[in-house]
Amino acid sequence: xxxxxxxxxxxxxxxxxxxxxxxxxxxxxxxxxxxxxxxxxxxxxxxxxxxxxxxxxxxxxxxxxxxxxxxxxxxxxxxxxxxxxxxxxxxxxxxxxxxxxxxxxxxxxxx
Amino acid sequence: xxxxxxxxxxxxxxxxxxxxxxxxxxxxxxxxxxxxxxxxxxxxxxxxxxxxxxxxxxxxxxxxxxxxxxxxxxxxxxxxxxxxxxxxxxxxxxxxxxxxxxxxxxxxxxxxxx
Numbered sequence: 001x002x003x004x005x006x007x008x009x010x011x012x013x014x015x016x017x018x019x020x021x022x023x024x025x026x027x028x029x030x031x032x033x034x035x036x037x038x039x040x041x042x043x044x045x046x047x048x049x050x051x052x053x054x055x056x057x058x059x060x061x062x063x064x065x066x067x068x069x070x071x072x073x074x075x076x077x078x079x080x081x082x083x084x085x086x087x088x089x090x091x092x093x094x095x096x097x098x099x100x101x102x103x104x105x106x107x108x109x110x111x
Numbered sequence: 112x113x114x115x116x117x118x119x120x121x122x123x124x125x126x127x128x129x130x131x132x133x134x135x136x137x138x139x140x141x142x143x144x145x146x147x148x149x150x151x152x153x154x155x156x157x158x159x160x161x162x163x164x165x166x167x168x169x170x171x172x173x174x175x176x177x178x179x180x181x182x183x184x185x186x187x188x189x190x191x192x193x194x195x196x197x198x199x200x201x202x203x204x205x206x207x208x209x210x211x212x213x214x215x216x217x218x219x220x221x222x223x224x225x
Binding site for chain 1 (some may be wrong): 115144146153154155156159166167169201203208209211213214215216217218219
């Protein structure tokens, strides 16, 4: 598979537990945020997004929390499964519409 | 519906050469964005095309260029290749302009410059 980052932070989670992946963003003018999942050998896949006028959004087994005060974004995955093993990226976009990706976190699922 | 396709999947070039990568978006999508992914710098935005016009551009030198055709297919070109251009080049298509539309990524083209 593709090597998307040799020095990524890694989060190891027991199968069935909840995972929380954190991200600090840089631009206070960013008004749109996205989480992506990238599996080995594939391109990133959209998971969930949130606009700056919200502080929480829920999807299927995933929740994104946005704290604009401290410029922090988190992705919560409920009941983590082996198929959740991947690299997770947060991304931000401002009114210029340029998208900036974070460095990524590798989620490792323990059996 | 077929996903985003990129050709070729793998490519090896020599320093100083040029390269052209191709991206076919999902049918009906008019926006194509290109990204460079490296272990050191992560994912970086190159440019976005919408209706054959470059709509947005990242901070890459002029050696990186692109274009979009009337059928929304897009190509990117890198001239005078450098070792540091070795990367996974990803394209993503979406139904509208701007990144607030959900983007669908292709599998990427792995470029190795020797």
